[in-house]
Amino acid sequence: VSVIIDGYPVTKHQVSLLEAESIIPLIIFELDVPSKEIFKRLLLEKKKEQSLPYPLHNSSQIIAVKKSKYHKNIVEIKQYYQEQHQNWYVIDGFHSKWWVWNEVITNVKMVNRYMQTYLERIKEGKAACIDKLCITPQELISRLGEFGQFCPVSLAESYELVDCSEMETLEFAAEFRGHYYKMGSREKLNKFLENPTLYVPPLAPHPLPSADMIPKRLTLSELKKRFPKCAELHGYCPVTYQDGNQRYEALVPGNIKYAIEYRDRIYICENSEKLEKFLRTPLKYWNQKLPYKLPPLKEPIHLTSLPLPGYLEQGIATSLIKAMNAVGCLKPKFPFLSIKKSALLYIAFHLKAFNPKGSEYTRKKYKKKMEQFVERCELITYLSAHMTRKYKEPQFRAIDFDHKLQTFLSLRNIDPV
Numbered sequence: 001v002s003v004i005i006d007g008y009p010v011t012k013h014q015v016s017l018l019e020a021e022s023i024i025p026l027i028i029f030e031l032d033v034p035s036k037e038i039f040k041r042l043l044l045e046k047k048k049e050q051s052l053p054y055p056l057h058n059s060s061q062i063i064a065v066k067k068s069k070y071h072k073n074i075v076e077i078k079q080y081y082q083e084q085h086q087n088w089y090v091i092d093g094f095h096s097k098w099w100v101w102n103e104v105i106t107n108v109k110m111v112n113r114y115m116q117t118y119l120e121r122i123k124e125g126k127a128a129c130i131d132k133l134c135i136t137p138q139e140l141i142s143r144l145g146e147f148g149q150f151c152p153v154s155l156a157e158s159y160e161l162v163d164c165s166e167m168e169t170l171e172f173a174a175e176f177r178g179h180y181y182k183m184g185s186r187e188k189l190n191k192f193l194e195n196p197t198l199y200v201p202p203l204a205p206h207p208l209p210s211a212d213m214i215p216k217r218l219t220l221s222e223l224k225k226r227f228p229k230c231a232e233l234h235g236y237c238p239v240t241y242q243d244g245n246q247r248y249e250a251l252v253p254g255n256i257k258y259a260i261e262y263r264d265r266i267y268i269c270e271n272s273e274k275l276e277k278f279l280r281t282p283l284k285y286w287n288q289k290l291p292y293k294l295p296p297l298k299e300p301i302h303l304t305s306l307p308l309p310g311y312l313e314q315g316i317a318t319s320l321i322k323a324m325n326a327v328g329c330l331k332p333k334f335p336f337l338s339i340k341k342s343a344l345l346y347i348a349f350h351l352k353a354f355n356p357k358g359s360e361y362t363r364k365k366y367k368k369k370m371e372q373f374v375e376r377c378e379l380i381t382y383l384s385a386h387m388t389r390k391y392k393e394p395q396f397r398a399i400d401f402d403h404k405l406q407t408f409l410s411l412r413n414i415d416p417v
Helices: 012-018 035-048 061-084 095-121 137-142 152-156 187-193 220-225 238-243 272-280 308-315 317-330 339-355 362-387 401-410
Strands: 028-033 088-092 172-176 179-182 217-220 260-262 266-267
Touching: 012 061, 028 061, 028 095, 035 061, 061 088, 088 095, 095 401, 152 187, 152 362, 217 220, 220 260, 220 401, 238 272, 260 272, 308 317, 339 362
Parallel strands: 028 088
Antiparallel strands: 172 179, 217 260, 260 266
């Protein structure tokens, strides 16, 4: 027997009442409709009804109060059902009721198909996917098999430790012989469903290593607590060194954000990709020896301690190259100034306008000044193109010719800065 509950639960107390009676909705639909559209539909509905002296349950006042209460609690309720049962579906209610109906029916059929397939396969003694079955995280952990949350297929086929604990959904999880197993991908899940006995004891080729033999990622605070223990390989990334055929060029310092503890030793990887490789196949990377010759230690050098050419190279080389490239393309000539001074002024404006360490206000200010400077430089090009040898009456001149000519002449004694 199927039961449909409309508009319930919408408070935390109602959720607790359902949980107390062990009632878990198989699927919850949230109709997402903008407030403007809700009141628009109410208005159209009211036009079809006769006016009454008292407010109806669907009046704008009552709906506004309901909506306010709904938005006050729904976020927490939605988060609870998503985390505990993964059974919350959002339907775009802006569409027609027939579109909404079809969307709801499609999702209900999908969930029923998952449940029917699960029951049939379990009854036949096969492995079955447990997605869409509202299984809580607590139940999942209590019924995990011999491999915990590690993928048994990856462990059996390539002896890789693929940790699936960070997967929030049960899309790639399955049940076999009363235990739950999590796989790392759809491909691994299909292999497990097809022949699960190959990946669980007694036929599984590799057992899960003990807890102290499983690499564990360390946070910065955990790494500090390990002091004075030092990192292996002098802090060089073991994955980069091994994958680089243990060449001298493959000695790359690791980043303390990607630290790992394995066999009571600490390893530091170069990036998250190398970290994942170590976590999957620690036996490949843990036991290495460094060559006798190591790269020199890189000591930080303060920018101000460099000689002037080095300071300029490290500090403003990029900005200066961009400014010189821009002045080379523009070739500015300010009225009544030399070419050299015009170019220097443009470079100065460019450096100020695109200074990465300057404030937003300063950059905008000098961008505006630079645009004004370029606009005045273009006066020469404009006037040279429109100035004629013979005198023309004002009515025969270009519309803005007189204005630009007066602007040009007014710049004779003006400081462009």
